[in-house]
Amino acid sequence: MMGMKSLIAATALFTALTMGGQAAHAAGDAIHYEKQDWSFSGLFGTFDRGAAQRGLQVYREVCATCHSLDYISFRNLAGLGYSEEEVKAIAAEYEVEDGPNDEGEMFTRAGTAADRFVAPFANDNAARASNGGALPPDLSLIVEARAGFEDYIYALLTGYGEAPEGVNVAEGMSYNKAFPGHQIAMAQPLYEDGVTYADGTTASVDQMARDVTTFLTWAAEPNLEERKRTGVAVILFLIVASGLFYASKRKIWADVH
Template sequence: MKLQFPRIAGLALAALLTMGTGSAFAAGAEHYPIKEPKHVDWSFSGPMGTWDLGQLQRGYKVYAEVCAACHSIDLVAFRNLGELGFSEAQVKAIAAEFEVEDGPNSDGEMFDRTAVPADKIPGPYANSQEAAVANNGAVPPDFSLLAKARAPERGFPNFVFDIFTMYAENGPDYIYSLLTGYEEAPEGREIPEGTHYNPYFIAGPALAMASPLSDGIVSYDDGSPETLDQYSKDVSAFMMWAAEPSLDERKSLGFRVMIFLLIFSVLLYLTKKKVFQSLKK
């Protein structure tokens, strides 16, 4: 039996096209997010990406002054903030503003004391039940890994191009889009009571969190604009750092390894030529 190449190619193409239209962003059906995340030009994107420490410090400030009222960041200790460029004294001062539970003491009792840099940043609630009660039944997710946990599907053909552009910023792009994406629900769209319409939300048309940011609510001392847009970028970058603090080391090591492999291949090729030179007649 002869292989019918054009037929097989046609079938493969058809399969790929159906994958495309079946992607998360197809029009009409109940697919979320309703809108594809916006793209931000992050300092940490691409093979040579690095953190913008000023941005991470501002992001921490937005987190501490706004988001920390509801969201914990359990895996980050105060001393980790040193990586954002805060001095040791600054980290100590930040920690000293918090109380943590310690113990038991010699009487077997737990007690509160001022936090030190070695402590994890304490969250706003004692447990998720308390968090749910305070937030209308919805638990604000912990920030430690959220920037990695939220990655809307990119659909065909984007996910193919992503391999070449090394796009891996779906998380911070998603968070930025969500924070800047609140709008009035369109006519005729019913949303559950106590929720807020946001076409960028990954799990439905509306979420339990009201827009937490607006222009001017956090003051910056480095002259950066005090706008919703800037706050959203900064806090998303900070959350990406929390989720992958060693991203910049990984990228710079990866880059050096590629250069090394390149030089190594040239050397191997030259060695091979030299070794087999005498056999060439």
């Protein structure tokens, strides 16, 4: 929800270790991530709602198995173009722990629009136990918590492959050309036709990577478009104000030689 780089700098310090315990910004291990063409880039860029909705589907069917989305509530999905009824329907697919009840017991209920996305594990220890000791990072702010931002996420998701000759990949690790150190504990998550898109779009690895990156960029800063509109309005105001100030100055000092 927060898109401020100052906050992200602090977040990055905590999240700098990815699954496998390797430093994401290790000295001397910098990687150049090719700049991609994103609809939300630039001063007037906006989110592609279709891509973001497909990205939500990829997150729910693939990423949510291991990764949480702790800072996003179901009602926030209205920002992606979902109707109130659609948001309620999505939320109701989840079971949320609530309570205590009158007997002091916790219970589960269907999710509501006010609830946040349900984490795949009860706690960090359970997450580590299910992932060979590695803690899958929460994805709410992951785009802005990594050097390279959205280009890094896309590069990581499409960067899996066979290790070059002479490179030994440790047991339980996968080779990824976009990951610092090139060995990552997260197995390749995306495969051709890994999901069946509701809108009929072909689910190639590239398409799924772009879509889920768009969704995660929105999750990190859902107010991006509003912030851009505000910025444009402020710039226009300053331009007009500068013109008025200059005209006033010329008129006031016109008789002074």
